[in-house]
Amino acid sequence: MTTVAKRLANPRNLDEYREAVRARRGAIARTVRVCIGTGCAAKGSRRIYELFQEAAAESAADVEIVNKCVGCHGFCERGPIVVIEPGDIFYQRVEEPDVAEIFRETVLGGRVVERLLYTDPATGAVANTEADIPFYQAQQRIVLAANGLIDPRSIDDYLAIGGYAALAKVLTTMQPEEIIAQVEKAGLRGRGGGGFLAARKWRSCRQAHGSPKYVICNGDEGDPGAFMDRSIMEGNPHSVLEGMIIGAFAIGSDQGYIYVRNEYPLAVEHLKIAIGQAREMGLLGEQILGTPFSFDIKITRGGGAFVCGESTALMASLEGRAGEPRAKYVHTVEHGLWDKPTNLNNVETWANVPAIINRGGDWFAGIGTARSKGTKVFSLVGNVVNTGLVEVPMGITLRRIVEEIGGGVQGGKAFKAVQTGGPSGGCIPAEHLDTRVDFDELTALGSMMGSGGMIVMDENTCMVNVAKYFLGFLKDESCGKCTPCREGISQMLYILDRITHGDGETGDLDRLAVLADLLEGTSLCALGKTSANPVLSTIRYFRQEYQEHILNHRCPAEVCKGLFLYDIDAEACKGCGICKKNCPVDAISGERRQAHEIDQAVCTKCGTCLEKCPFSAILKV
Amino acid sequence: MADSDQLIEDIVTRYDGDVGMLIPMMQDVQAECGYLPPEQLRRLAQRLQVPLTRLYGVATFYSSFRLAPKGQHEVTLCMGTVCHLKGAAAIMAAIREEFRVEPGGTTADRLFSLQGVNCVGACALAPVMIVDGKYYDGVNRDSALDLLRNLPAGETAESEVAS
Numbered sequence: 001m002t003t004v005a006k007r008l009a010n011p012r013n014l015d016e017y018r019e020a021v022r023a024r025r026g027a028i029a030r031t032v033r034v035c036i037g038t039g040c041a042a043k044g045s046r047r048i049y050e051l052f053q054e055a056a057a058e059s060a061a062d063v064e065i066v067n068k069c070v071g072c073h074g075f076c077e078r079g080p081i082v083v084i085e086p087g088d089i090f091y092q093r094v095e096e097p098d099v100a101e102i103f104r105e106t107v108l109g110g111r112v113v114e115r116l117l118y119t120d121p122a123t124g125a126v127a128n129t130e131a132d133i134p135f136y137q138a139q140q141r142i143v144l145a146a147n148g149l150i151d152p153r154s155i156d157d158y159l160a161i162g163g164y165a166a167l168a169k170v171l172t173t174m175q176p177e178e179i180i181a182q183v184e185k186a187g188l189r190g191r192g193g194g195g196f197l198a199a200r201k202w203r204s205c206r207q208a209h210g211s212p213k214y215v216i217c218n219g220d221e222g223d224p225g226a227f228m229d230r231s232i233m234e235g236n237p238h239s240v241l242e243g244m245i246i247g248a249f250a251i252g253s254d255q256g257y258i259y260v261r262n263e264y265p266l267a268v269e270h271l272k273i274a275i276g277q278a279r280e281m282g283l284l285g286e287q288i289l290g291t292p293f294s295f296d297i298k299i300t301r302g303g304g305a306f307v308c309g310e311s312t313a314l315m316a317s318l319e320g321r322a323g324e325p326r327a328k329y330v331h332t333v334e335h336g337l338w339d340k341p342t343n344l345n346n347v348e349t350w351a352n353v354p355a356i357i358n359r360g361g362d363w364f365a366g367i368g369t370a371r372s373k374g375t376k377v378f379s380l381v382g383n384v385v386n387t388g389l390v391e392v393p394m395g396i397t398l399r400r401i402v403e404e405i406g407g408g409v410q411g412g413k414a415f416k417a418v419q420t421g422g423p424s425g426g427c428i429p430a431e432h433l434d435t436r437v438d439f440d441e442l443t444a445l446g447s448m449m450g451s452g453g454m455i456v457m458d459e460n461t462c463m464v465n466v467a468k469y470f471l472g473f474l475k476d477e478s479c480g481k482c483t484p485c486r487e488g489i490s491q492m493l494y495i496l497d498r499i500t501h502g503d504g505e506t507g508d509l510d511r512l513a514v515l516a517d518l519l520e521g522t523s524l525c526a527l528g529k530t531s532a533n534p535v536l537s538t539i540r541y542f543r544q545e546y547q548e549h550i551l552n553h554r555c556p557a558e559v560c561k562g563l564f565l566y567d568i569d570a571e572a573c574k575g576c577g578i579c580k581k582n583c584p585v586d587a588i589s590g591e592r593r594q595a596h597e598i599d600q601a602v603c604t605k606c607g608t609c610l611e612k613c614p615f616s617a618i619l620k621v
Numbered sequence: 622m623a624d625s626d627q628l629i630e631d632i633v634t635r636y637d638g639d640v641g642m643l644i645p646m647m648q649d650v651q652a653e654c655g656y657l658p659p660e661q662l663r664r665l666a667q668r669l670q671v672p673l674t675r676l677y678g679v680a681t682f683y684s685s686f687r688l689a690p691k692g693q694h695e696v697t698l699c700m701g702t703v704c705h706l707k708g709a710a711a712i713m714a715a716i717r718e719e720f721r722v723e724p725g726g727t728t729a730d731r732l733f734s735l736q737g738v739n740c741v742g743a744c745a746l747a748p749v750m751i752v753d754g755k756y757y758d759g760v761n762r763d764s765a766l767d768l769l770r771n772l773p774a775g776e777t778a779e780s781e782v783a784s
Binding site (some may be wrong): 309 | 644645684685703706743744
């Protein structure tokens with residue numbers, strides 16, 4: 001894990017060091033890679049790593065065995081994940097008792113433990129390696145390429161796969177303008193949500209008057225249901241640093257900040273280690289690789305405020321103030337942090353930069369659609385079979401992501417919608433599943449690319465309730481500085497709350513539209529401007545469902561309490577009497593061991609019977 | 622008293638007295654004390670030469686700061702979109718009802734502090750509850766309540782006596 005402190009005096013030293021690391025690595029006979037991403041770690045993968053360490057220590061085998069902790073593989077649904085080299089044998093759902101067997105059979109014996117391999121539920125095909133699994137086959141990994149392969153706490157691992165070569169290249173062979181030209185050619189657009197062209201931002205900041213100039217990495221990933229940036233920071237922190245250092249060189253900045261969300265302690269830890277290592281080796285700090293260019297990076301942990309994902313609010317937070325945004329007509333590239341020219345990009349944007357420099361802007365621009373280039377990382381979650389982190393080329397259809405990679409909807413239920421863009425985005429229904437992943441096409445549908453949350457919703461999801469959830473979220477997170485956002489969201493939420501309680505009125509949808517228009521036109525920042533999207537997109541595609549709530553006081557998805565009835569399935573009911581005993585209004589009657597009945601005239605639809613029934617005999621109708 | 626003087630001095634030095642690092646400094650105070658004691662905030666404001674109101678402004682703006690001591694255990698329930706779809710709201714309601722505690726608050730017996738957060742980014746595990754840093758995946762109303770009912774009581778959290 002630890003690196004020998006060795007300051008690299010020039011780019012040639014870097015190449016020599018890299019070759020030495022590779023030579024050492026080549027001699028290693030066996031490697032066990034245990035995923036310690038948050039998903040796997042939550043299922044006990046750290047303990048599994050320790051057990052492999054113990055097994056290796058006790059083993060008398062005369063081959064060198066290296067156990068390493070690696071970042072998220074993306075297939076979180078199947079964690080904990082362990083991969084054995086040689087052979088790249090991919091074991092999933094590994095539990096503590098499995099370690100001894102894996103060690104004996106695979107690590108020492110070179111044999112595969114069949115029962116721990118992934119079996120495709122659709123075809124029954126058994127997959128030995130990641131490449132054989134459908135979840136990975138439609139993906140194209142640039143940003144996540146090294147996740148799951150390298151130990152995020154080892155700079156040697158990053159160097160061995162060609163890390164910091166892009167930095168050496170720009171420092172020795174490229175002028176700042178050439179770097180920006182490559183990024184421009186690549187067509188790289190900001191991955192944080194807005195999709196602004198990175199090169200244009202960099203150039204404006206480079207040309208802006210004033211010094212010092214700052215670069216910022218926005219790691220305040222606040223969208224619920226999104227964990228792409230977290231996995232990049234946790235799994236490959238050096239790629240973020242390298243991107244930032246290259247950007248700083250292009251822009252002419254000597255100080256950078258990484259603003260990490262408070263809920264991500266492991267990301268902070270890994271970034272801190274990475275920064276320390278990069279400094280030690282002369283890849284960060286004074287006179288990087290012996291050139292006149294100096295640049296350093298500080299980490300700041302966020303305080304837990306969603307609005308700080310907005311660039312001006314984030315800068316206010318970095319200045320040690322409450323994270324309130326300011327009007328956008330003052331551009332941050334000219335007057336940003338401490339009123340100095342500042343360039344802010346998202347984690348994933350920065351992490352794309354080294355690959356663009358190494359392989360050229362044309363290569364990157366060859367992937368994707370006319371106006372959305374490269375790949376995008378999504379966290380594919382919700383009612384989908386294969387939950388996890390996926391990286392796909394722009395232009396892939398939503399259908400392929402949900403059905404091919406995601407394996408379709410969980411439990412054989414019908415697909416209802418996919419939500420993208422977090423609280424600023426919208427819900428896309430089944431009839432638009434063939435839409436391509438593209439900044440502009442998603443916006444045209446009333447949603448947005450956002451930072452990459454992709455939440456699959458099945459037929460049991462009430463879209464009015466979903467809209468209410470997001471508005472509730474935004475109401476809590478609105479900073480309160482501007483009136484439209486502070487008051488407007490509350491009013492919209494009030495109306496939605498009424499609708500979901502069966503008290504909707506005709507005209508409510510028009511009222512929501514008026515408020516939405518007001519919020520979009522008059523809010524100070526993107527949080528308020530886009531806050532109506534979840535409501536507008538659900539009204540646009542699921543108007544009938546709203547009407548059912550308002551006119552007929554019914555929730556077709558049977559989610560909104562009070563807007564559907566409870567009934568007892570006479571076949572399933574064992575007549576145990578538990579529901580009868582617990583019903584607060586004595587609406588249930590029936591003899592012991594006989595099917596019970598609910599008196600709908602008395603029932604208050606509280607749902608207690610459903611919760612208490614041990615035989616799942618209570619139905620929603 | 623001398624100890625708490627020293628604490629603030631250490632923390633301020635750690636960040637070279639940079640007022641821009643106010644939030645990390647306050648996070649460090651909280652990490653040491655378990656919450657933000659008024660005494661420490663006053664000292665920090667004096668040391669940095671900024672108005673105390675600004676510290677309180679920051680403390681009340683960001684959800685990670687707490688102005689009251691926490692309970693013996695820290696319980697976090699994820700309220701992110703996926704957890705919401707899979708029933709987190711009902712779990713939260715059940716906890717509130719049984720333990721008479723509001724999100725952001727602490728139970729009367731100081732057994733645990735409850736927090737609802739907008740996504741911990743572990744959506745594959747939804748619904749997720751975190752107890753003292755340990756993640757519990759796929760919890761439901763009953764398993765969450767059971768977990769909390771069985772929290773060991775007794776030892777006093779060290780952080781409470783720091784000031």
